Amino acid sequence: MNARLARAASSLAVIAVLLAAWELAVGYGLLKAYQFPPPSKIARGFVELSLTGFPTGVSLWTHTGVTIWRVLQGYVAAILLAVPLGLLIGALPVLDKLSAPLIVFCRSVATLSLLPLVIVWFGAGELTKVVLIGYGCFWTMLSNVIAGVRYVDPVLVRAARSCGLQGPELYREIVLPAALPRIFAGARMALGVGFMVIVGAEMIGTIQGLGALIMEARTFYRSEITIVGMLVIGLLGFLISSGLAGLERVLMPWAGNLDQVRR
């Protein structure tokens, strides 16, 4: 326990030294403040964002809330579509062979390159942002669900068959639980994709959301605001990812060594 405390303290010390060096470097004119806003300026930016908001009236909490809501809508919609579709494709090898090239293709198209098209289709409103986020999450999730059910250890299937299971029963009782760790890993990866897409998705037609905040700050050369936005996005991703990992441990206590998949 003491060793762990000491380790935590020393890594905190490293961060503190780095921040202090940064602050001093700006103070002595080695770094330009508008390029590398010092920690003190970022802290002031954070206070301004929390109290008055940026642009004026839209506080950091509104930005965060709006972004979470958009990501959640796109993410949940993507999962609700991808899981049943992936389970179906994974169950039928013919379907898997037919759809594999399409899935690889769609997954490889950078989500943000769709922005102009999606605006033409859905306008510049909320739906466009949710659709973009959903698109990114969907393909990642879909390929993981398919891989999960397709690559179940064959010896488990043989063991189940030797116990008299076959067909849909075999799929439900063996293939599904065996695929769960991979499906969960996919859900975590998809969430990461969702957060990667937001900055682009919120570029157009809104002043609310963390992505919009970052773009707006760029317009006014408020680098410290950009950094606060980045930090909040990173923190959100970290918290939600840890939450999902915790949920996995509760739902799948048997899958102890998922750490390799988790990263």
Next chain:
Amino acid sequence: MSCAGDISMREPDATPQAGRRTRAPFIRIEAVHKAFAARQGGELMVLDSIDLDIAENEFVSLIGRSGCGKTTLLNIIAGLDAATSGRIAIGERPVTGPGQGQGVVFQQHALFPWLTALGNVSFGFRKAGLPLEERRERSLELLRLVGLEAAANKYPREMSGGMQQRVSIARALALDPQILLMDEPFGALDELTRIELQQELLRIWQARRKTVVFVTHSIDEALMLSDRIVLLAPNPGRIQRIFEVPMPRPRSRTEPAFNALYDEIWSELSS
């Protein structure tokens, strides 16, 4: 050393301990061929005209180099794989699939990781149509048989390789099989655990009177366990020779008969 299929001398009241067999063949394998589609087109012959009779309560080992088709033959008896041609019957019934009295123990990692030891064993009972409480009771009893009662609530990842294989055996026994098919079940275990489990298996086999077909690549293991050892040759897999193991059990690795037979099998294997 008598030949395969020589069943006329078997006595009806034979006990497994004596290494003798009852009169009628119990598993009958006739002219079994197995071919897979080869990658370069054409066919790859894995098993070539296998003829083998196995008596009830007999312990038979299949031994041979990799590629001799021993696992394929086991899978065909298990009904998990179909022969390309030939006949295979258990009792008088042709084998058309699993669930005809075959219980299978696989090499390793064949336990369902999301089920506890108890859950895995209980899985074997699921087709038996028993009430839940009785399934639980009987599963615990089987865990007791393999010496793992205390580990009933452990997940596979929390168990050693030896414990996992004990649970695998218990799960196969839960099917109440007449035949226990074992595919190198102790191959991945360390030496001490392997010897322990071999003794355990003999104990269970003698207590429950099963017919056992045991795939191994260890001459030593085959000699310690079997009534007969079927030596398969590779490319394509075929029966090269069948050895009777006449020594009474428990056997000792140091007795002269054991070593003489070991040398004989080894020279046949490397010829």
